[in-house]
Amino acid sequence: MATAQDKAKAEKPVVLPGTPQRRVLPSGLRLIVVERPEAALVGVSLAVRVGSGDEERSRSGTLHFIEHLVFKGSEGKQPGAVDLETENLGGEVAARTLRDATFFEATVASENWQALLTALAELTLRPAFRTADIEAEKKVVQAEMALERVDPLRTGIAAATNVLYLPGEPYGTPLFGEWPIVSRLTAEDLAAVHIACYRPARMTLCVVGPVVAAEVEAIATRLFAGPKAAPVVRPLRQVLLVPPTRDGLGRRAAEESDASMRGVTTLVCVWSVPPAADVSSSSALAVLAETLARGDEGRLGIALVRKQGVALRVRAELTPQRCGGLFTIAVTGLPKDARRLEMALLDELRRIFEDGFSAEELEAGRRAVRGRVVTESASVDGLAHRLTVHDALDAPGLEEELEKQLPLVRGEALQALLRTVLHPNLRTVAILGPQPLIIPDGGG
Structure with a gap:
């Protein structure tokens, strides 16, 4: 006679290797795991589902600046500590702020993926916004803005979106923000935006490689803990086109x-x-x-x-x-x-x-x-x-x-x-x- 455990196993759907398995953790974190037993590496991508397109013009550039500042260490770690830890694991965390999200990504050997998740959680959830680090990083961001203006494609797209979207439409703001606003950012400004945006309910974590989904879920639940919450659902802004011209000039x-x-x-x-x-x-x-x-x-x-x-x-x-x-x-x-x-x-x-x-x-x-x-x-x-x-x-x-x-x-x-x-x-x-x-x- 079949036991209740046998019946449960029989009724559980079989998940083929390579199939994305999606979960929503109690904290609201969206988790995606792809088991690839044959792989030697593990790829990890963490998205904070807010980007420059979610910023009011008066705060443009804040999220991009936070992306920089989280690498300056947490309350328990000094600047560069997380970078060094990741390098010791054989990887490097790449970060990028786009209009809809901010991404943190790295690839490590299969035996190091748990340590990488720990470093990413520390990096994103518990940064220390030290005044000295903020002032030093402003020079870095200013130089990055200047470098952006040298690229004709990026400069052209930035100019076009500024015209393409209606006044007040967030997609029209520069990805890196505007220097007069960024130059005045304080630790209090950054902490307020970080608390509102960098929380598990606004995050998506994806892990791909020779891992077991249940184990990833257990570790992610512990690392990205928080009050029980549903994932944040953002209202779909309606991007309106400027009425077309009739002279053919655009x-x-x-x-x-x-x-x-x-x-x-x-x-x-x-x-x-x-x-x-x-x-x-x-x-x-x-x-x-x-x-x-x-x-x-x-x-x-x-x-x-x-x-x-x-x-x-x-x-x-x-x-x-x-x-x-x-x-x-x-x-x-x-x-x-x-x-x-x-x-x-x-x-x-x-x-x-x-x-x-x-x-x-x-x-x-x-x-x-x-x-x-x-x-x-x-x-x-x-x-x-x-x-x-x-x-x-x-x-x-x-x-x-x-x-x-x-x-x-x-x-x-x-x-x-x-x-x-x-x-x-x-x-x-x-x-x-x-x-x-x-x-x-x-x-x-």
């Missing part, structure tokens, strides 16, 4: 003509697109980006670089976001061709949404997206990152859904996107770098 975000700053000119065109959770749109936009500019083999690369010779490089990129993503096309050319870049790009986009894509182009785009997903997911750190990002975008299961949607992407859907969401009149434009002088009529 919205002009920035135009920089200082020849001393750059040796090339970069045209950056940005569109607002549906949120990441809209799986059908996200998969189609990902395929469209690869089909348009997959190195020199993409449609725009072939037309603008190889045939017309007006550009040196073309890139297209989808940035998934929780409340509406960004689709960016950047064209880099020589200063003498600066005035031709935008017209050449628009002309080619019009040809594409009139003529469509060939079956070969479409399949190449699908294959490129599928290859990127497979490549990233093959490593423990790559899969941990992808799963955590999707959860932070309130799109859990997006990994599996993309696999289903990719074969369904058709050329007609890509043309429809170019006629509607990516219509030329809806673009926001930034032109960065030297441009040829325009001599007035009658001038010498």
Whole structure:
């Protein structure tokens, strides 16, 4: 006769290795575990589900600054102690603040994953905001802001989003904040935001590797303890588009003509697109980006670089976001061709949404997206990152859904996107770098 324990085992669903197992811990922490018995390493990704897009303009840059300060030690540890501990474990914690979340990620040998989780909990939950550390780190952040302005793509996207979103829309604030605000931050300011944001109910933890889910759950429950709470659900802000222009010019975000700053000119065109959770749109936009500019083999690369010779490089990129993503096309050319870049790009986009894509182009785009997903997911750190990002975008299961949607992407859907969401009149434009002088009529 079967015992009650035998029946319980029989009724328990079998979880295949490699399947994401999701739990919500008593503290509200979202936990994702992928058991990969064959792996030699463990990838860990911890997301604090708040980013620059959740900040009011008057506090812009606070979350990015906290990301820096947590590495300066806790009340029981001096600056650099956690970094040293992680290095001794054979890993390094990488951190990044985006619009929807702040990420802390590392990869270590399989025997060290518990120690890594302990270090991450100490790092994020119990930082010491020492005045001396704050003042020293302000110089580091100021230098990082200056370095950001040297990159024409990042500068162009920052200028475009500042125009693309309505006044007061948080997505329009700079990722690193604004220096006049950051320069005045105090320990009290940082502690108040940390208490509100850096708590388990606002976190997602993903562990991938030769681990046992039940053991990870037990350790995470102890390390990320707190009052019993449901995970924080953020209201979905409605990202509204500025009404489209009818003159074909789009919205002009920035135009920089200082020849001393750059040796090339970069045209950056940005569109607002549906949120990441809209799986059908996200998969189609990902395929469209690869089909348009997959190195020199993409449609725009072939037309603008190889045939017309007006550009040196073309890139297209989808940035998934929780409340509406960004689709960016950047064209880099020589200063003498600066005035031709935008017209050449628009002309080619019009040809594409009139003529469509060939079956070969479409399949190449699908294959490129599928290859990127497979490549990233093959490593423990790559899969941990992808799963955590999707959860932070309130799109859990997006990994599996993309696999289903990719074969369904058709050329007609890509043309429809170019006629509607990516219509030329809806673009926001930034032109960065030297441009040829325009001599007035009658001038010498």
